[in-house]
Amino acid sequence: MRIELGRMATDLVIHKGGCHCKRVRYSVRAPANVVVWECNCSNCAMRRNIHFIVPQSDFELAPASEEFLTLYTFGTHTAKHLFCKVCGVTSYYIPRSNPDGVGVTLNCIDPGTITHVEKRTYDGKNWDSAYSQSEISSFSKIELNSINPERQITRTKEKSASPK
Numbered sequence: 386m387r388i389e390l391g392r393m394a395t396d397l398v399i400h401k402g403g404c405h406c407k408r409v410r411y412s413v414r415a416p417a418n419v420v421v422w423e424c425n426c427s428n429c430a431m432r433r434n435i436h437f438i439v440p441q442s443d444f445e446l447a448p449a450s451e452e453f454l455t456l457y458t459f460g461t462h463t464a465k466h467l468f469c470k471v472c473g474v475t476s477y478y479i480p481r482s483n484p485d486g487v488g489v490t491l492n493c494i495d496p497g498t499i500t501h502v503e504k505r506t507y508d509g510k511n512w513d514s515a516y517s518q519s520e521i522s523s524f525s526k527i528e529l530n531s532i533n534p535e536r537q538i539t540r541t542k543e544k545s546a547s548p549k
Contacts, residue, residue: 397443402494404474408453411477413489414443418501420524421491425507428459428466432475435504436488438524444477444487482507482516486525 398417403410419437424430457466465479476493480486491502507515 398498400489400494400498402476402489403447403450404453404469404472404476404493406469406472406474408471409450409469409474409476410447411450411489412445412447413439413477413487413494415439415489417499418503419491419499420503420505422488422505422507428464434475434488435491436478436480437491438480438483438486438488440486440525444489482519483525 396416397414400413400415401410402413415437421435421437423435428434453470454467455470457468458464461481463484464481466475467478468475474493475490477487477489480488491499507519
């Protein structure tokens with residue numbers, strides 16, 4: 386399976402990850418070369434959240450994990466901050482910028498499958514202007530490529546206004 390990110394095409398791999406106590410576990414399909422976002426909003430800055438974003442269809446929570454999750458929201462309540470009830474780690478969340486996707490915490494991925502990290506900054510303190518100037522929303526969008534029907538994926542750039 387291949388994924389197109391601008392001019393870069395790379396194969397998707399299965400990454401495994403989860404929280405510190407391992408009660409929350411998941412699998413995520415993403416490139417071995419990931420683009421991560423460092424956000425400075427009030428929540429991400431406190432947690433030092435550095436994450437990559439995937440479509441929800443490329444994220445699978447292990448069935449037994451759900452009972453160990455608790456939810457925190459604030460502000461617009463669009464972002465869903467899920468963390469382990471036992472160890473407190475937020476190993477993934479639903480971002481405000483990508484409510485149709487999943488933000489996966491880079492440091493919660495098991496070692497061995499990520500080969501390169503490109504770090505980008507998101508100005509969450511100035512969320513509305515950052516959203517309109519950034520291509521962050523495109524990272525949770527998939528479009529089937531009609532040339533190769535075996536789920537070749539192209540990230541598309543979203544042109545809609547920011548959610549309120």
